[in-house]
Amino acid sequence: MKKMLLGICYLLISHGLSAQQVAGHVTDASNGGPVASATVELSNIVTVSTNASGRFVFSKIKPGRYTLRITSIGYQSAETTVSPGDSAITIKLNRLNLFMQPVEVRAIRAGEKAPFAKTDLTKKEIDKVNTGQDLPFILNQTPSAVVSSDAGNGVGYTGIRIRGTDGTRINVTLNGIPYNDVESQGSFFVNLPDFTSSVNNIQIQRGVGTSSNGAGAFGATINLSTNEANTSAYGEINNSVGSFNTWKHTIKAGSGLIDDHFTIDSRLSKVSSDGFVNRGASDLRSFYLSGAYLAEKTSVRLNVISGKEKTYQSWNGVPEAKLTGDEGKLMEHYNNNLGTLYYTKQDSVNLFTSDPRKYNYFTYGNQTDNYQQDHYQLFINHEFSSRLTVNTAFFLTKGKGYYEEYKPQEKYKTYGLPDYVVGGTTFTKTDLIRQLWLDNDYFGQVFSVQYKSIADQFTVGGGWNRYNGRHFGEIKWTQAGGVPNDYRWYSLEAFKTDVNGYAKYQHTFSPEWEVFADLQYRRVLYDIGGFRKNPTLKVRNTFDFFNPKVGVTYTANNYQAYISYAQGNKEPNRDDFEAGVNQQPKPEKLHDFEAGISKKASQYEWSANLYYMLYKDQLVQTGKINDVGGNTRTNVDNSFRMGIELQGRMRFTQWLQGTANITLSRNRIKDFTEYYDDYDNGGQKAIPHGNTDIAFSPAVVAGGSLNFLPVKDLEISLPAKYVGRQYLDNTTNKQRSIDAYYVQDARVIYTLRKIFVKEISLIGQVNNVFDRQYNSNGYTYSYQYGSLITENFYFPMAGTNFMVAVNIKL
Known part of the structure; x- marks a missing residue:
């Protein structure tokens, strides 16, 4: 010894x-x-x-x-x-030629010294984790991020929350073009499968951040860029296979610079998976094609991006009684909510299967979501001088698709039809199969003018966009009959116009001191021609928003410190307006105060960021029924998020490195009142709770990784994630929550260089090494029926699973 x-x-x-x-x-x-x-x-x-x-x-x-x-x-x-x-x-x-870099993205991104909390991911960092899971899971190790998956394995419908704010409050742009769905304001990454294989870098801004295009950032911004020019010809073949019959096939090729002026880049992808949950399958396909002309003073680029998805619906989650094995409560739930007729008819539901975490309520063979989205982007950039640059981009996004579902014992009158009479028998209800369609066009323009001198940077930009949406529903089959073929029982339109302009100014007083100012005006006109359940409810609104942002940055001796204030305003989404004429929602306002300090050295770097996000009229779920019988979000007067984000990176030795981040936060609603239905006496009951935690806002979120490099070209990584308790509603009731969880993964990458081809990377990844049983998402509702009954539903994540990838660079 x-x-x-x-x-x-x-x-x-x-x-x-x-x-x-x-x-x-x-x-x-x-x-x-x-x-x-x-x-x-x-x-x-x-x-x-x-x-x-x-x-x-x-x-x-x-x-x-x-x-x-x-x-x-x-x-x-x-x-x-x-x-x-x-x-x-x-x-x-x-x-390089000026336009080898994406000018249109620089206009909206936060620069190196911008006074905002941000994280940048390089192409190399993205490629290490891009083995088939969707974009949120690629961002899982970034600060304050919490990800979820309906199918339980990160393929198909996935979501991300940053600082507790969900996807409807996270502004997403593709090369500076707004991506969020215009009406729901969410970002459905399943519509662009494997898009990250074309992404060169990603910037995440936490908080309000800088002015961007599209829906206002109300918690975070994610900027995705594909437009860097590749000067050398290349070809790649990327294949992954893993648990749950998951496959990812990607082929990429680029021409490099042709005659010093032209480049062409392309990608073709297919991702498929059975999913962790029963019938949680996904069949996803996409392509990317980009061509550019680059001259000394001018560049033109055209992108065509298309994605097509078919996913089996798994968005109902698993009843808590199913997970706990409470068969009596589970039967009571199904009889109260679905009816005995449906339960006996759907014997294959198999309520008491031995693997409850994989349970899926849907059993109809084509209970699927089907959608195709096509993006056309045209960029024109011009340099007037070394100081003055102008860029503009035109875009068109076309989307069309439907989800098909089986509905038991639906009333004819619900679909505007008379009761069906045959042979002296009157049918008031029937089992049916229906499709709910969305067909939309989204088009517009963004632009920026950038002036840069030794001490000053000045950007003026903005854009306009128009959304034309058509919502309609068709009945494809009925059990009893009495419905015309492809009967369309509703057809509604919605239009939304968004105009915004901003001016950003950055001035350097000295090598140490820099100030930043950003002023944005945004005007939104939204015209809704009715709702599926309330076709006569017409809504027309105009919103005017002013969003100022200011900050100061100090840099010296490898330290950087900043302080900033930013204001964000956001209009309600489509569902919020389905509240009746007398209960229309108000827009939300956010005051975001940030302060941070960081240091970079050769062996380590660290940063600390303090934030205080004060909301006025934040829209939250309260359970209150509006005057048209719906349950939509309601404005609450005062709420806030405050916390500290800590990050660190350390190179202990040449062969051992570590990274870590942790967010400690407090997220509260002042004077929250809960509402639930009283089926015993009619109406609703109101329960005041005082100050409560905001739903889905864990007090602790942490991530980290140890990276070993034992020999040249071999990297072993041990990424881990911890997420504290998340409440399903705003009552701070532990019985309505997602338990805290810790997940440990492991990844091995070995790279072979210049053996027959330029490079071969072999990647093996094991997710959830310790086979933890945990839930990533859920929802809840309560009602009075003899006693107070609370129904909780959860979205379980897979236990230990793996992916193996072979990436070949020609």
């Missing part, structure tokens, strides 16, 4: 004595100036960023020869061979 201890001490001391530094300076080849925030990678072992002076340092590097690769937006990448201890390492980067 003594010899072993002495041996370990000797190894540690000798490692410390032999380890040296690799340090250098990255400059602009055209003017000799420093290139700040360039990415410097040392032989795929470790990556750092240059500081404001363009300098970088790798410490504790063993003797040997290493490849240094330097990349920065707007510059050609460079490689050189170095050894620890080399002196005067200076790398000069040659500028």
Whole structure:
């Protein structure tokens, strides 16, 4: 034992004595100036960023020869061979054509010194985790993020919350083009399967962030960019296979720069999975095609992006009684809510299967969601001078699809039909199959004008868009008859126009001090021509929003600190307006206060961000029935979110690195009142709760990973996630909550270089290593029927499962 201890001490001391530094300076080849925030990678072992002076340092590097690769937006990448201890390492980067970088994205993204909480993911970081799961799961390790999956394995319908705010409050753009669904304001990533295989980088802004295009950010912004030009020809074949018969096939190819002016990039993808839950299958297909013309002063790019999805519905979740094995309560639930006739007819429902977590209420063979979405994007950029740049983009998004469902014992009058009489027998109800359709066009323009001098950056931009939506429903089959073929019982239209303009100004007083100001005006006109359940309810609204943002940033000695204020305003979504003429919702307002500090060094980096988000008239579920009998969200006067986000990254040795983040928060509604139906006496009961927690807002969210690099080109990662208790409603009732959970994953990546092809990456990933049984999402409702009855539903996640990928770069 003594010899072993002495041996370990000797190894540690000798490692410390032999380890040296690799340090250098990255400059602009055209003017000799420093290139700040360039990415410097040392032989795929470790990556750092240059500081404001363009300098970088790798410490504790063993003797040997290493490849240094330097990349920065707007510059050609460079490689050189170095050894620890080399002196005067200076790398000069040659500028690319201005339009090799996505000008339209820079206008709305937060810059390196912008006073906002943000996280940037590079192409390399994205590729490591892109084995088949949808975009939210690729973002799972980012701060304050909580992800969910209807099918339980991250394929199909998925969701993400950031700081507790859901997808309807997260602004998403594709190359600066708004992506959120115009009416629900959510982002359905299932409509663009495998889109992340075409994404070059992602920026997540937490809080209100900078002015963007589309729906106002009310908790976070996700900017996805595909428009960087690839100067070299390439080809890729990516294949993944894993648990639940999950497959991902991707083929990518690019021409590189043709005649110094043209590029073409393409991708074809297919993703399929049976899902963890029963009948949780997905069949997803997509393609991406982009062509660009690049000149010295002008560029033109056309993107065509298409996605088609067919998913079996699993959005009802699993009743709590099913998960706990309470058969009596489960039977009571089905008899009260579905009717005995349906239960006896649908024997295959199998309420008491031995694997309750995989239970799916739907059993009809074609209980599916079907949708196709096509995106057309045209970008035009022009440089008037080295200081003045203009860009504009035109877009058209076409979507069409339906979900088909089996409905037992529906009343004829519900569909505007008389009772069906045959042979002297009158049928007032029938089993039927129906399709609910959405056919929509979304088009518009975004633009920006950018002026940049040594001390000032000034951007003026904005855009307009128009949405034309058509909602209709058709009956495809009935058991009893009495319905015309393809009978359409409703057909409604909705129109929405959004116009916005913003001005952003950034001024550098000195190398240390910088100020930022951002003013946005947004006008929304929304015309709803009725609702499926209330076709005569017409709604027409106009909203005018002013969103100011200001902040100050201080940078010195590898430290950066900032403080900022931002205001956000947001209109209600379509469902909120289905509340009757006398109960129309008010728009929401958010005051977002942020302060942060960070430090970057050669061996480590850390940051801390404080936030206080004060809401006025936030829309939340209360259970209250509106004057047309629906249960929609209601404005609450005062609510807030406050917390601290901590992040860190440490390189312990050349072969061991670690990253971690944790968010500690408090999320409250002041004076919340709950409403539930009283079936015993009629009407509703109101229960005041005082100050309560906001639903789906865990007090603790943490993520982290240990990364081992035992030999060259081999990386072993152990990513983990912890999410604290989430309440299903706003009553802070532990009986209506999702238990806290901890999930440990493991990933191994081995890269073979220049063996027959340029590169072959072998990826093996095991999710939920310890086979934890946990739920990612849920919902609840209560009613009085003899006693107070609460129905909880959950969306369980898969136990231990795996994915294996082979990625080939030609």
